[in-house]
Each structure stands twice: as C-alpha cells, then as structure tokens.
Amino acid sequence: MYCNYCGKVIQDDANLCPYCGRRVGTVAGRRKLMRSRVNRKIAGVCAGFAEYFDLDVTVVRVVWLIVALFGGGGILAYIIAWIVMPEEPEVVPVVPVTTPQPYQGA
Numbered sequence: 001m002y003c004n005y006c007g008k009v010i011q012d013d014a015n016l017c018p019y020c021g022r023r024v025g026t027v028a029g030r031r032k033l034m035r036s037r038v039n040r041k042i043a044g045v046c047a048g049f050a051e052y053f054d055l056d057v058t059v060v061r062v063v064w065l066i067v068a069l070f071g072g073g074g075i076l077a078y079i080i081a082w083i084v085m086p087e088e089p090e091v092v093p094v095v096p097v098t099t100p101q102p103y104q105g106a
C-alpha cells in the first residue's frame with residue numbers, strides 16, 4: 001500500500017510509515033469496535049457498531065431503538081457500550097486546515 005502522507009510504497013501491514021513516520025493503515029485496517037467520532041448522535045455507539053459490522057448507521061439506530069422500546073434492555077446496553085467501547089482516535093487531517101490562497105494578481 002501507499003503512505004497517505006508521503007506517497008511512498010510501504011509494507012501492507014505497516015502501522016507507521018518508515019519514510020515519514022506518520023501513522024497509516026487506520027482507515028483500511030480498521031476492524032475494532034470503537035465509538036465513532038464522525039457519525040455520533042449521542043456517544044457514537046450506534047455508528048461504531050455500524051462501522052464494525054459494515055451496516056447503515058440508521059439501520060443500527062432503528063434496531064437499537066426497537067430493542068430499547070420493546071425489549072427494555074436497549075438503553076442499558078447503550079450505556080454499557082458507551083462505557084466499555086473505546087473512543088476512536090482523532091483522525092489526523094490529510095489536508096492542512098489553512099491552505100494558502102493563490103495569488104490573485106494586483
């Protein structure tokens with residue numbers, strides 16, 4: 001695979017790029033049950049499950065709500081998942097936040 005930051009070819013299972021030292025492979029090799037930072041509504045639990053099982057986050061939320069409303073244990077399960085599931089690490093932005101504006105001419 002290629003490093004997202006410097007573009008060099010690196011080992012497929014590498015966690016760190018040997019050239020620039022940046023952490024790579026978090027996007028492709030992400031198979032850990034973690035609370036999502038991106039799609040969260042409350043704590044990111046449903047989005048974390050959706051990402052883990054490759055499901056639509058809305059489907060997970062609907063199923064979870066149905067379980068919570070009719071089965072009872074859904075809310076408790078959510079709170080337990082909230083506590084035990086680690087939060088996913090903050091994503092390092094590939095594109096710098098401040099991009100220099102092109103020179104407009106005088």
Ligand SMILES: [Zn+2]
Nearest residue numbers: 003006017020
């Ligand atoms: Zn690199």
